[in-house]
Amino acid sequence: METETFVPLKGHCTCKTITYEVLAPFLCTNCCHCTWCQRETGTAFVLNSIIETSYFRITSETKPVLIDTLSASGDGQMIARCPKCYVALYSDYGDDGTWTTYVRAGTLDDEGKKRVRPDAHIFTSTKMDWVDLTGEKERGLPIFEASYKRKEAWGKEANERFNRLKEKMEAAKEAGGASKGKEEALPPSNINRETD
């Protein structure tokens, strides 16, 4: 698989207290034009690059702080911010919880940024008027007024990887007992995330 020869992507916050690495190609990079992302970033859209958390690691000694933040879906999200400059580096969203990491692609270093482009534009019904997606349409990108179904928007390999992740998520849930929530069934890589 492509992930074996993959040169890791690297990123950091503004003050470089937090540095991170991504060890496999992103499953998908969403360019989200929803009003929530506009507010959270203070700009026109966010670039959320999705990766299995087991392929994401914090490489700095200092770990980010996780800030419980409202989300449009109502499920909430944890935004990981540098404890010094408070730049947001990634989020954990919704059902997948900590199994997937939504990296804010603007925090990648210059080299990384060159390697990552949107794979889909979402919530374009609220995109700012001056954002022109003509070139993106020509590039053959899927453009959605709201959200999408993974199967429709993600590539074949990304869907296969996600299905494997889903199996692990379900197995962990079963092993943890039906009464346990996702916090108690964290993937092993989550040790990278401790904030103590």
Ligand SMILES: [Zn+2]
């Ligand atoms: Zn910082």
Ligand SMILES: [Zn+2]
């Ligand atoms: Zn959004």
